[in-house]
Every structure is written in structure tokens, then in C-alpha cells.
Amino acid sequence: MKRAIRLIPALEWPLRPVLGIGLGLAFFYAGVQKYLAPYEFAEAILAYQLLPKVLVGLTAAIFPPLEMAVGGLLVLGYLAEAWGRLARSRRTFGESLPGGMSRRTSLLLIILQLGVFILVLVITMARGLKIDCGCGLFMDRQVGFGAIVEDLFLLGLTAWLYWMESKDVPESKAVLESVIPGRMKP
Amino acid sequence: MVRTSRDLFEGRKIKALWVDTMNHIISWKRDLFWSACLLMFVSVIGVAKNWHLVSSSFRGDLDTLLEKHRTERRQSEYKGIKTVTLDEAHALWQAGQTLIIDARHVQDYQELHVPGAVNLPPESWANLTDPPKIAGLSRQRQILIYCSQESCDDSLKLASKLFNLGFTQVMAFSGGFRAWDEAGYPVDTGS
Numbered sequence: 001m002k003r004a005i006r007l008i009p010a011l012e013w014p015l016r017p018v019l020g021i022g023l024g025l026a027f028f029y030a031g032v033q034k035y036l037a038p039y040e041f042a043e044a045i046l047a048y049q050l051l052p053k054v055l056v057g058l059t060a061a062i063f064p065p066l067e068m069a070v071g072g073l074l075v076l077g078y079l080a081e082a083w084g085r086l087a088r089s090r091r092t093f094g095e096s097l098p099g100g101m102s103r104r105t106s107l108l109l110i111i112l113q114l115g116v117f118i119l120v121l122v123i124t125m126a127r128g129l130k131i132d133c134g135c136g137l138f139m140d141r142q143v144g145f146g147a148i149v150e151d152l153f154l155l156g157l158t159a160w161l162y163w164m165e166s167k168d169v170p171e172s173k174a175v176l177e178s179v180i181p182g183r184m185k186p
Numbered sequence: 187m188v189r190t191s192r193d194l195f196e197g198r199k200i201k202a203l204w205v206d207t208m209n210h211i212i213s214w215k216r217d218l219f220w221s222a223c224l225l226m227f228v229s230v231i232g233v234a235k236n237w238h239l240v241s242s243s244f245r246g247d248l249d250t251l252l253e254k255h256r257t258e259r260r261q262s263e264y265k266g267i268k269t270v271t272l273d274e275a276h277a278l279w280q281a282g283q284t285l286i287i288d289a290r291h292v293q294d295y296q297e298l299h300v301p302g303a304v305n306l307p308p309e310s311w312a313n314l315t316d317p318p319k320i321a322g323l324s325r326q327r328q329i330l331i332y333c334s335q336e337s338c339d340d341s342l343k344l345a346s347k348l349f350n351l352g353f354t355q356v357m358a359f360s361g362g363f364r365a366w367d368e369a370g371y372p373v374d375t376g377s
Contacts, residue, residue, distance in 0.1 A: 039239065039251070039252055042248070042252060046248075046337075047335075047337060053243060053246065053248050054246070055243070056243050056248060057236070057244065058233065058244075061236035061239055062225075062229045062232045062233070064232065065228040065232040066229075068228075069224060069228045104220075105217050105220040105224055106224075108217045108218060108221045109221045109224065109225065112221070130334070132338070142291065
């Protein structure tokens with residue numbers, strides 16, 4: 001157990017970009033699917049019977065490019081960090097670039113989106129509607145516990161990534177370094 | 187009271203924790219600002235790209251637009267598959283000569299279905315020649331397939347698969363079980 005705990009910080013660097021890129025690719029792919037079929041996505045939103053019809057078109061128009069943008073920026077942000085580390089062997093290179101900023105912004109938007117998805121799924125299940133989920137990577141899946149558990153897992157993962165990113169904010173490090181010298185040194 | 191170096195270190199730790207928390211909050215607010223900027227940017231792009239959909243929705247023409255696109259898509263994706271209306275489906279059921287297939291999931295079928303319908307859920311479509319419900323059927327047998335509602339494509343998907351297997355009299359009831367149930371036609375429960 002102690003050995004496993006010691007391994008977590010060692011695995012953190014490769015684990016964060018790998019999970020972050022995986023999450024970004026999943027969101028990008030899900031966004032592309034909906035972007036290419038906006039009318040089918042609008043039908044999927046209508047089936048939930050939650051939004052007034054006036055807002056269905058707007059929601060169907062905004063969500064797909066949003067998913068693509070946050071997914072793409074997340075992947076680019078992590079690639080920028082990985083490139084920085086490989087090129088300069090500096091641990092914090094990517095964090096001071098727009099890469100770090102794009103990662104935190106994307107992660108925050110993913111958290112907000114997942115929160116909305118979970119809320120919508122729970123309400124739909126509570127109302128007893130048996131409709132296609134129109135969510136995630138599998139458009140044909142029905143609303144159910146599987147989709148909620150998947151979104152909760154993704155929410156946990158995204159929250160962890162965001163928290164770890166926030167810990168790496170450069171000014172936070174500088175302030176902490178001034179309070180306790182040597183605390184932030186690796 | 188004498189302050190030891192340990193007390194000072196503890197004090198610094200508490201201060202560091204406080205500063206750390208405050209920085210998280212500052213960072214969170216700044217990220218929220220950039221998130222709002224990104225959201226506005228993609229909103230402009232999304233609305234511009236799908237202006238027809240957005241404007242139809244605002245005008246109250248969304249149903250007509252979606253119906254038009256659905257029909258066009260189905261005509262190109264499921265060429266050659268005959269569709270029937272609610273009245274036609276009811277007449278076929280009353281005549282009793284047509285095999286009615288429920289293409290919804292097992293749970294939905296067990297809850298309620300058209301009387302006499304057999305269930306072929308999507309998970310059983312991978313090998314359609316295996317299910318005993320289909321294996322011994324004449325290829326000229328009249329078959330009517332339905333799924334959950336107007337917007338679902340499963341009845342057409344299954345009809346297309348059966349058509350490709352050589353069944354020539356396959357039809358899809360586009361209104362689905364919802365239209366049947368809402369019309370007040372008989373329903374059955376169980377398997």
C-alpha cells in the first residue's frame with residue numbers, strides 16, 4: 001500500500017497528459033459526430049422534452065462546436081506541455097504558455113457540460129422517459145444508469161485534472177515559494 | 187509564551203495553505219472568464235454555421251424542418267423500404283396475416299407492445315439468420331416492423347437488414363409504438 005502511494009506522484013506526469021489527451025479526444029470526437037448531424041442532434045434534444053422548442057435550435061448549434069473546441073484545446077494544451085518538457089527538459093514550460101491556460105479553461109467548460117449532462121440524465125430517468133441518450137461516443141445508447149455512471153466518472157477525472165492544473169498556476173507557485181522557501185522545488 | 191521554530195513553521199504552513207486556497211479561487215475566476223469568452227466565440231461560429239436551424243427554431247418551424255430533413259435522409263439511407271401510416275399498420279394488424287416485429291429493447295417490449303408482435307431487439311441483429319423467429323420464415327412473408335417513435339430509425343434499419351436477407355415484403359411503421367399507443371389501439375404486456 002505504501003509503495004503504491006509512493007508511486008502516485010511518480011506516475012502523475014505521464015498520467016495527466018495521457019488522461020487529458022484521452023478526455024480531449026473523446027470530447028472532440030463526440031462533438032464532430034454532432035457537428036456533422038445537427039438535425040439529428042436537435043431531434044435528440046427534443047426527445048428529452050426539457051427545453052422549449054425556441055431554444056432547441058440554439059442548443060443544437062452551440063454544443064457540438066463547444067465540445068470540439070474544448071476537446072481540441074485540451075489536446076493541444078497537453079501536447080504543448082509534453083513538447084516543452086521534451087524540448088527543454090523543463091517541468092513547467094507548458095504551464096506558462098497559453099497551453100496551460102487552454103487546459104484549465106477547457107477542463108472548466110467540460111466540468112460545466114458534464115454537470116448539465118448528468119442533471120439532464122437524472123431528470124429524464126426520474127420522469128421515466130425511455131429515449132436515445134444522444135450523448136457520449138455512442139449516439140444509439142439509451143438514457144440509463146450506464147450513461148450517468150460514465151459521466152460521473154468523467155466528471156471525477158476532469159475535476160482531478162483541473163485541480164492538479166490549478167495547483168500548477170505560476171503565480172500560485174511564486175507566492176508559495178515566497179512563504180515557504182523550497183516548498184515548490186521538485 | 188515563547189514561539190519555537192516549530193510554531194513558526196506551523197504558522198507558515200497555515201499561511202501557505204490559505205494562500206494556496208486563495209490562488210485556486212483566483213485561478214478559478216480567471217478560468218471562468220476565459221471559459222465565457224470561449225463559449226461566446228463557439229456560439230457565434232455554431233449559430234452562423236447552423237443559422238437555418240436556429241432561425242427555424244425561433245420562428246416555431248422546427249418540427250417542419252426536422253421532419254423534412256428526416257424524410258430526405260431516410261429516403262436516401264433506406265431506399266426501397268416501404269413505410270406505412272398508423273391506419274395502414276392498424277389495418278394490417280387487424281387482418282392478421284402480417285408478422286409484426288417489435289424492434290425495441292426487451293425491457294420496453296415486455297412493458298407494452300402491439301398484441302402478437304415478436305421482439306427482435308437491436309442486440310440480436312448481428313446474426314439475423316440465427317433467431318428462430320426469422321429462420322424458418324418464407325421470404326415472401328409480409329412483415330411489419332415498428333420501433334419506439336417517429337424519430338427512431340430502428341424499424342427502418344431492421345427492415346433494411348431483412349430486405350437484404352431476401353425478405354421482399356418488409357414494411358416499416360414510421361409512427362412507432364408511441365403513435366399506436368396514443369391512438370388508443372390495443373396493447374399487450376409480458377413476453
